[in-house]
Amino acid sequence: MNKTFARVLPRVLHALALAAFVAFALFPLFWLLKVSLTPDDLMYGEGVRLWPSRVTLDHYGAVLRHSQFPLFFRNSLIVSAATGLLATAAASAAGYAFSRFRFRGKAWVVGVMLISQMFPLIIIVAPIFRLLAPLGLTNSLTGLVVVYTAFNTPFAAFLMQSFFEAIPKDLEEAAMMDGATRFQALRHVILPLTLPGLAATGGFVFTAAWSELLFSLMLNSSAAVSTFPAGLLGFVSKFSVDFGQMMAAGVLALLPVGAFFLLIQRYLVQGLTAGAVKG
Amino acid sequence: MATITLSRVSKDYGGGPVLRGIDLEIREGEFVALMGPSGCGKSTLLRLIAGLEEPSGGQIHIDGRLVNDVAPKDRDLAMVFQSYALYPHMTVRENMSFALKQRRLPPAEITQAVEAAAVKLGLTNLLERKPKALSGGQRQRVAMGRAIVRNPKAFLFDEPLSNLDARLREQMRYEIRKLHRELGATSVYVTHDQVEAMTMADRIVALNDGAIQQVGSPQDLYDTPANLFVAGFLGSPPMNFLDATLAADGALVVEGQTLARVPPPAGLAPGATVTLGLRPERLALADPAEGVAARVDVVETTGTGQVAHLAIGAQRLKLFTMDGRRLAPGEVVGMVVPPDAPLLFDPGTGTRIA
Structure with a gap:
């Protein structure tokens, strides 16, 4: 007992x-x-209750039909997907190089990338604006993609490096002995095994871009290129906050991130490298 | 099939030489073992031949062609890794097909080659499995299969058996040996295990500290080791080393007792100190009155015989005997050293004198 x-x-x-x-x-x-x-x-009428006595989908209808939220949503999707793809691609290349090659100045490159992660981004908003404005990259989705990719790549590269480190060098050496070039070995042997890492990194970057507010607010003033976090602020007016619609928009904004992780979770949990080496 | 020639090959990663002036000629169809303790440079040497590392100096020729700047993929060598390095996301069939696909052989030919190799290695039933669903021995076999389907110029083995248990290792030793006889391909086999080197190799290359200590047939290295390193590395139980004095008449004196008499080697002053090497199995037991008196310290039974740890004065040695006599710790026995058993080494340099 x-x-x-x-x-x-x-x-x-x-x-x-x-x-x-x-x-x-x-x-x-x-x-x-x-x-x-x-x-x-x-x-406000019911006080604080865990569940209202009546539910409605009105807020969703209003958000989808009468607000600019669908536009913001589309903008966010474009920016986040593009950032996710670009940053993951760049980070994979960098992470692979960090993990496999010895080259002059490696410590410096790593150091500079680390430093770029150290200070609050707010202090460089102004200089970034000054840089992008003459290039026509303010009030543009491309500008956001460029900035997000730049600031997400260092961390993503370190993430990818650790995924590459987990894959034994023997595997690509075996492929190279089997007649593959280093690039072919990377494509046929290493990349398939890095899928969980790519998915995790892609998910991380996508989410970071999806929820970014500061640059989106500062670099873009036109509603046509607003992303949804900036757009959410539109529900706050001088005199009131439309909580219902704001929350409905928030729930809708959660959907793609949720769907994305549902999609990649297979890769996240799967131990693809099991059985690669030893017993 | 190929010849592999190394001339003055050296490797330095920047922290001192790992390999120093390696000269070696591996003949066509030969099975050569690169043998030495960990850190001796044997794996580095293999990786240089494979092209996975670049030599810091010297030249490597395969079939007479200088390959220093040739990529691994263009050397047509197959390598079996210690970790097996099977591609985990591919089935056994895909693993074995990989090299042939890289060469863009027609699919029918690939299937035929893979299946033939699978039959040879008993992998036919496992072709559609992934590596993680295989046992250690099966993985080892797939790694072999991946090498033999290619019909390469030479096979390189990097301690391929060290992850297997003792029984499987013995079986794979036999199978690799048999495969070598069937295929007749030049093979270079890296091992730290003297038993593997002795049993498998046509010739052993004994390496220590990045330099070749001796090259020769297993029996040559066993019987006439060039130095203390080679003498001590081969054999189990290992060779005994005793501090001895060489008298003018050739008597080898250990702790006041004459163990044996040898023809006095030239160039040694009478009374010189030497390191005396004696193989445990060359020593014989006798009555205490006849041979050299030695006290039994510990007795190990091996099944085929006994290993007796003996003490002569302050020095210790092992004796292997297969005569059924029961030895007891503390007992004093006689020991006889056949006249051709002693090997003499220079205690300073370690080189064999006689």
Whole structure:
């Protein structure tokens, strides 16, 4: 009896701790959903309740039909996808070089990339604006892609480096002995094994670009090229905040990120390198 | 099939030489073992032949062609890695086809070559499996298969058996040897295991500290080692080394007892100190009255015989005997050294004198 108890207790505590953590992490999301479904007349009338007595999809309808949110959403999708692709590609190349090659100045390159991650971006907003304006890259989605790619690539490169490090060198050497060039070895042997890493890195960059507000707000003033985080601010007016619509827009904005991770989670959890070497 | 010639090959990663002035000629169809302790440079030497590293100096020729600047893929050598390095996302069939696909052979030819190799290695039933669904021995076999489908100029093996358990290792030793006899391909085999080197190689290249210590047939190295390193590396239990004095009449005196008499080698002053090398299995037991008196310290039973750890004064040595006599610790036994058993080494340089 006592023994069973002693064996079960840690598991119960473990499960409780996990449940508490999950509840804590997911509660804001739940609140987002709850508010987005609450009719305007009940927003303040019912006090603080876990679930409104009546739900409505009106806010969603309003956001999709009467706001510019679909445009912001499209802009965000373009910017994030482009940033995700570009930064992941650049980061893979850099990460592979860091992991496999010895070259002069490697320590310096790594150092400079680290430094670029160290200061708050707000202090370089002005210089970036000055740089991009004459190039016609302010008020443009391309400008955002350029800036996001530049600032996400260093961290993504370190991430990719660690994924490449986890793949034994023997594998590409075996491919090279088997008649492949280094590039062919990379393409046929290393890249397929790096898919989880590429997915994780791509997901990270995509999400970072998707939720970025500062540059989007500072570099773009026209609504036509606003991304949705900047667009969300439109629901805050001088006199009121339309919480219902804002939250509905927030839920909609979560969808692509959620879908994206659902898509790549297979690669994230799969230990593709299992069985590569040793027993 | 190919000859591989190394002349004055050296390698330095920047922290001192890893290989120093390696001269070696590997003949067509020969099975050569590069043998030495870890860090002796044997794997580096193999990687230089493979083209995975560039030599810092010297020249490497394959079939008479200078290959210093030739990429690994263009050397037509197959390599079996210690880790096997199987492509984890490919099935056994795809693993074995990879090299042939790189060469753009017609699919029918690839299938035929892969299946023939699979039959040879007993992999036919495993062709559609991924490496992670294979046992260690099976992975090892796939690694071999990947090498033999190519029919390369030479095979390079980098400690291919060290991840297997003892029984499998013995079996694979035999199979690799048999494959070599069938294919007749030049093979270079890196190992730190003297048993592998002894049992498999036509010739052993003993390496230490980045330099070749001796090259020769396993028996040559065993019987007439060039120096203390080679003498100590080969043999299990290893050779005994005793501090001895060489008297004018050729008597080898250890701790006041004459162990054996040898023809006095030229150039040694009477009374010179030498390192005396004695193989444990060359020593014989006798009555305490007859031979050299030695005290039994520890006895190990091997099944085929006994290894007796003996003490002569302050010096210790091992004796291997297959006569059924039971030895007890503490007992004093006689030991006889056949006249042709002693090997003499210079205690300073380690070189063999006689």
